[in-house]
Amino acid sequence: xxxxxxxxxxxxxxxxxxxxxxxxxxxxxxxxxxxxxxxxxxxxxxxxxxxxxxxxxxxxxxxxxxxxxxxxxxxxxxxxxxxxxxxxxxxxxxxxxxxxxxxxxxxxxxxxxxxxxxxxxxxxxx
Amino acid sequence: xxxxxxxxxxxxxxxxxxxxxxxxxxxxxxxxxxxxxxxxxxxxxxxxxxxxxxxxxxxxxxxxxxxxxxxxxxxxxxxxxxxxxxxxxxxxxxxxxxxxxxxxxxxxxxxxxxxxxxxxxxxxxx
DNA sequence: CTGAATCCTCAATGATACTG
DNA sequence: CAGTATCATTGAGGATTCAG
Numbered sequence: 001x002x003x004x005x006x007x008x009x010x011x012x013x014x015x016x017x018x019x020x021x022x023x024x025x026x027x028x029x030x031x032x033x034x035x036x037x038x039x040x041x042x043x044x045x046x047x048x049x050x051x052x053x054x055x056x057x058x059x060x061x062x063x064x065x066x067x068x069x070x071x072x073x074x075x076x077x078x079x080x081x082x083x084x085x086x087x088x089x090x091x092x093x094x095x096x097x098x099x100x101x102x103x104x105x106x107x108x109x110x111x112x113x114x115x116x117x118x119x120x121x122x123x124x125x126x
Numbered sequence: 127x128x129x130x131x132x133x134x135x136x137x138x139x140x141x142x143x144x145x146x147x148x149x150x151x152x153x154x155x156x157x158x159x160x161x162x163x164x165x166x167x168x169x170x171x172x173x174x175x176x177x178x179x180x181x182x183x184x185x186x187x188x189x190x191x192x193x194x195x196x197x198x199x200x201x202x203x204x205x206x207x208x209x210x211x212x213x214x215x216x217x218x219x220x221x222x223x224x225x226x227x228x229x230x231x232x233x234x235x236x237x238x239x240x241x242x243x244x245x246x247x248x249x250x251x252x
Numbered sequence: 253c254t255g256a257a258t259c260c261t262c263a264a265t266g267a268t269a270c271t272g
Numbered sequence: 273c274a275g276t277a278t279c280a281t282t283g284a285g286g287a288t289t290c291a292g
Contacts, residue, residue, distance in 0.1 A: 018240065023182070025243055026236050032156040048254055056149070059286060064255060074239075074246025085253040086292075095239045102235060105228040110152050113200075113221045114144065117151055120200025174274055185266055190275060211273040212272080 028073060029099070033058060033066045038096060039103045041076065045089045075099065154199060155225070159184060159192045164222060165229045167202065171215045201225065 028034065033055075040046065040054050052063050067090065070076040075096035081087040092100070154160065159181075166172065166180050178189050193216065196202040201222035207213040218226070 021244065022236050022240060025240070026162075026232070027158045029236070030156060030158040030161050030232065032153045035156050036152075060255085061285065061287090065285090068255095072247055072250040073243045074250075080254090083253095084292095086255090088254060095235075095242055098239070099232075099235055102228060102231040105231060106152070106156065106225075109221075109225050109228060110148050110155070113224070114148060114151070116221055117199045118147065121198055124198040124200075186275090187266070188264090191265095206274090209273095210272090212275090214274060 025073065028069055029075075031066075033062050034070060035103050035106065037063070037066055037070065038075065038092065038099055039107065041090055041092050041096075042100065043092070043097070045091050048088050048090070051090065070096070151199065154195055155201075157192075159188055160196060161229050161232065163189070163192055163196065164201065164218065164225055165233065167216055167218050167222075168226065169218070169223070171217050174214050174216070177216065196222070 036055050036058070037051060040051055046054075048063070048067075051067075052058065052060065055063070067076065067078070071078050073095075074093055076090050077093050079089045079091075081089070162181050162184070163177060166177055172180075174189070174193075177193075178184065178186065181189070193202065193204070197204050199221075200219055202216050203219050205215045205217075207215070
């Protein structure tokens with residue numbers, strides 16, 4: 001549950017604090033760019049430019065922004081190679097890898113129900 | 127994969143069309159309100175006001191907007207009871223229920239790594 | 253190449269009021 | 273109660289520029 005939680009116990013403060021933190025994290029993760037980045041990195045090591053090229057439609061800014069956010073939350077690790085021109089590699093951390101099955105599940109679901117959804121849309125719109 | 131797909135085969139047009147549709151659907155679903163609504167409905171029948179009360183922080187507008195979107199994509203079914211005052215029930219359809227494990231997985235992941243993430247944030251911010 | 257910062261625009265969101 | 277519409281505001285996100 002990432003929605004409300006009632007208690008009444010003395011640990012109320014901690015519970016609501018943990019809940020609001022959970023919601024904050026959930027909101028960070030539950031957005032398309034974050035999930036697509038995780039999906040794109042997978043179990044590989046990817047450079048900034050590779051991600052930008054692979055993730056259709058993502059802008060330079062959105063990519064850096066989301067990579068920072070994922071790094072801050074400890075889902076991706078960023079290693080800078082002091083070469084010139086600079087080269088930065090991104091990999092998933094253990095928490096990041098643990099999220100992969102979830103993202104895969106969402107991708108699978110999307111393809112599995114593509115037809116049904118298209119049909120439903122047709123009905124709804126028409 | 128919901129990112130790029132190359133082919134070169136004659137079905138190119140259909141492939142890219144299916145891909146863009148997949149991305150569209152993925153973008154619809156991969157947002158916090160949609161996922162929280164699905165989580166909140168679960169296997170129950172929920173009224174509009176119940177959802178509004180249960181999903182902390184969601185506005186009237188966001189709830190209706192996302193419910194319409196989910197209905198259009200065939201994830202939720204909307205049944206209006208012609209009473210006064212009116213009463214509207216929402217339930218998950220088969221595609222909607224099929225997405226539950228994914229959402230549950232994301233919620234589980236959030237709570238599982240809450241501590242790690244908080245620690246990582248501390249390191250990153252400090 | 254990567255990334256930060258700036259500016260600018262438009263869409264997402266909230267607040268409010270009105271309808272069935 | 274549920275839903276739509278309108279308006280106002282904010283913030284997301286794109287384009288561009290500069291720096292390491």
